[in-house]
Structure formats: structure tokens, C-alpha cells
Amino acid sequence: MACKSVAELKVLAAKARLGAVIGTYHAKSGHPGGSLSAADIFTYLYFNEMNVDPSNPQDPDRDRFVLSKGHCCPSMYAVMAMRGYFDWDELKKLRHIGAMLQGHPDMKSTPGVDMSSGSLGQGVSAACGMALAAKLDNKDYRVYTVLGDGECEEGQVWEAAMFASHNKLDNLVVIVDQNGLQIDGTVEEVGGIEPLDKKFESFGFEVAKIDGHNFDEIKAALDKAKTVKDKPFAILAKTVKGKGVSFMENQVGWHGKACNADELAVATKELEDEIARLEAEV
């Protein structure tokens, strides 16, 4: 598939945000805040970065993606729907009984989901296992995982980080969606994870710090990751939680609740206007 232009990516990401808002509205639950902060990262990964084929989601040579911050799946699902893994209307059944799209990613029910996740800290270890499998099998596929910054409070993240550098997993890219907020407050207040760049560096990672809403910076960091040998790569992507919906931006309260009908109308209007504006620029 041909790569998308930055203008096209912006449209897709705005649509992914709309999908996340619609999906969680229909579910009457879910996590819009982090879904909106990570939407640009998901969009770039699925459309321009990863070697994946929605018509052959089990291809053994495909690149892998593990959403370690599994609760942010609504926008990932929206991106995957646009990429062709399943129908967009599945988003309206998100979290419903019998739905393909579970509240947290389920590799058994959703085509294209490479790992079940949702318990924070666990996805990054699974990503390490996949990257190790590629090394053992002499395959050149790459493994990407997205973590939350609050998630970096989990000890398992650092067990995995040690493992990744110890095993020279240069086919692994860890992206931290650094939106600065977690359930009980700001990450700074609750967990005190900084300095995160120095932590990853001291754990043996090559680190890039970027604006997680800037596609040129996302591309530059992921391109650089491919040039690093014998070390895993961490991208600390500064983002805005709730990005794209005015009343959700930087609001702790929008971590884990869905819009009501009135809020949905406002959010939809904002995002549809933005989509129209961005489409005019394509």
C-alpha cells in the first residue's frame, strides 16, 4: 500500500478520533482521553510504518503491534477499521455482548490484533517475546508497542526494558504516549516517573523525544529507530490527552467515561468540522 501524505494522515487521525468518541458513546463506557492522545501514533503505524496486510492478518512475516495501554483501543479499532481489518460499524458494537471489539484488545476475537492486552505493563513483555521470536527465526519483522506514561509506573515495564536491551532487541520500538494524565491526577502528582528519557537511556534504549501529534516527527523517530543496531528504541511522544475534542483536552475526568448524547453532538461537530477542514487541504 502506498504511503499516505501528512495531509491524508491528518484526516485519518481525525476520523479515528471520531470513531473512538462514537464507539465509546455506543458502549456507554470506555476510555476516550488516551484514545484521542494516541490516535496520530496509531494512524502513522498502521498506514505508513508497519508491513501489514489486512487480508492476511496472520502472515508470519508481518510487523507486530501490541497495545500495551490496552484501554486506548477505541481509536486503534477505528484506525484498523479504516485500514480494512473489519467494518467501521463494528465500532458501534464496541463492548456489547458478542461484539468483535472487546473493551480491551482480544487477539482471539478481533482480526489484526496481535496480542490480548489491557493489564498494564504486560503488553511490553509480550512485544519483547515477539521481537525475540523474530531474532530466533532470523526474520526481519519489527515489533511496535504503545505504552501509557502512567503505565510506566508498573515494575514489569522496567523488567521488560532490561530484557529488551540485554537481548539487543533492535527490532523493538517502545512508544510512550506521554499525555501526562492518569486516573487519579497528573502523572507527575501520582507516580513521579520523570526523568523518563534518562530512565530508558539508563536501561539501554536509544531514546527520541517528539511531539506525538506531529507526523513529521513521528516519521523521523520511527525512521531513526530502523538505523539503530543492537539496542531497542524508545519514543517518548508528548501528547494531549483528549486531543481534538475541546472539552476533553487535558481533563483527567475524561480518562474513562463516555460522552452523553449532548456531549457527543458537540464532539462530533468539532471533529467533523476538523475533518472537513483537513480534507480541503489534501
Place this chain on the structure above:
Amino acid sequence: MAEVVCKATRESFGMALCEMAKTNKDIVVLDADLAAATKTSIFQKEFPERFRDCGIAEGNMLGVAAGLAAAGKIPVAASFAMFATGRAYEQIRNSVAYPHLNVKIAGSHAGISTGEDGATHQCLEDIALMRTLPGMTVLNPADHYEMMEATKAALKLDGPVYIRLGRLAIDSFNDPETYKFELGKGITLHEGNDVAVIATGLVVNEARKAVEALEKEGINARLINIHTIKPIDREIIVKAAQECGQLITVEEHNVIGGLADAVCEVTSEECPVKVTRIGVYDRFGYSGPAWDLLEKFGLTETNIKKVIRETVK
């Protein structure tokens, strides 16, 4: 009868891993700084390129195992039973069992027979923890020959398996010429209708000695070896309950959540009979030589005989 081999089942496990790995290139072994103790060191020596020491980080090890399995490998993750199933319980639940990934979890130094290390290392809850996970197969082999075959069967099965290994060297009682391991099938080691003794793991041989000794006293006890705790052999248990009228379970595990409960779940639904439980009664262990501890906790021939006599009287 073949020669009696005195070997810890952890060693038999290590040997079987090597044997299987010769023909199956997908087998990868992980350990958490206990390779010399769990005997994955046997595999490490022969297949260093397919062995990874994950360091003292069991949670990550189980997650790595899940990722390896998701990418088509057959990972075996080994540690002490306490840390493999206790420390990493939630990783096993969410990263291994929930997606039903092909991960083999080996828990060594299980039970009171871990000995001198004491309560922190004598895991008496591992079977209970693993048995509650949907889709998890739980194996507790009783001697060298059974462990060899059980390990091979576990590696051939596509799905998560927990296999319990012991530290203590124990005598074999199975005959490799005739022994056949069938996943989920109990084995009747001794016929009798006065009472049925249902045992698992290291204590099966103690139960065998007890049952054979009592035969000379005119007590005809049936002895069933349950190497697969899950899925349990319902048929053999119901038949024993119907034909013997009462059961005795023997296990080196808390009587809560282990073999005793697994048996009672079957009998209470299909054929309610009295079940007398021999095991560790809802308590922690303590330091001491393994055989002395087994004696103290009533898990040797002496106490098993006593309980059988009381039961049939």
C-alpha cells in the same frame, strides 16, 4: 519390573525437554535465574541458542513467553512453583491463559518437600491457582518415567500447560516398558473395592507402599494415580466412588483448591460419597529435611496406612 530410578522429577523434565528439542526447533526455554535448580540447565547446555535467562523477573518472563507463543514458538517458562504461579499469576491469567497461548509453565520445588528453604519457597497453592484458569491443563507427574512422558505430551499439546516439578529425588515405580501416559486419564495402580485412594505427584509412591502393605492385612484398597489434575478424569473417580463407596485423596498441596477439591467437585455432582483428605491443612510449611517434613505432615506411607485403616474399619 524395570529398574527403580531415584531421580527428582525436575531432572526428568529437563531431560525430556532436551529430547523433544532435538526434533522440534520451535521449543524455546526461559528461566528466571534458577536454571541450575529447575534443571532447564540441561537444555541450556545442549541448546544455548534457544535458551534465555530472563533474570529474577518472573512477571516479564511469562509475558515474554506469551509473545514468543503468539509468534509461533513453543516457549517453556520455568521457575520455582511459588514464583512461576504466584508472582506471575496475573501475567499467566491475562497474557497466557486468556488468549490461550501455547506456553508451558514449569513450577519446580513445589510442595513441602522443598525442605530446608522453608515456607516462602514451599508452594502449596500452585495447583489451586492454575486450576482456576480457563483452558489451563494442570499436570502433576509422580515419578521419573511419568514426568518424561508428561513433559513430552505437554509440548505436543497446543495450549497452556502448568507442570509441577519436585526438588526431592524419589524412587520410580512405573515400568517404562508398559507405562502409557494419556493426558486427562487417571491410572489404576492397584485394584480393590474397600476404599479408593486417589493420589497425585510425589506422594503416589507413598500411597502405593501403603496400599500394598495393607493388602497383607486383608484390606483391599484401590489406588488411582491422577497425573492430570485438569482436565480431571471424571470417569475413573465416579467409578471408584460407585464401586468403593468412599475415597481418600492424597496430595502434597493445600487441601483447599487442589486434588481434594477437584475430586469432591466430581463426586458431589455425580456420586456423593465420603471423601477423606490427606494433604496440608490450610497452613504454611516450615524448614526441615524433606522426608521429615513429609512425615510430619502425614504424607508418607505411615499416615496413609493409618487413614486407610480408620476409613475401612
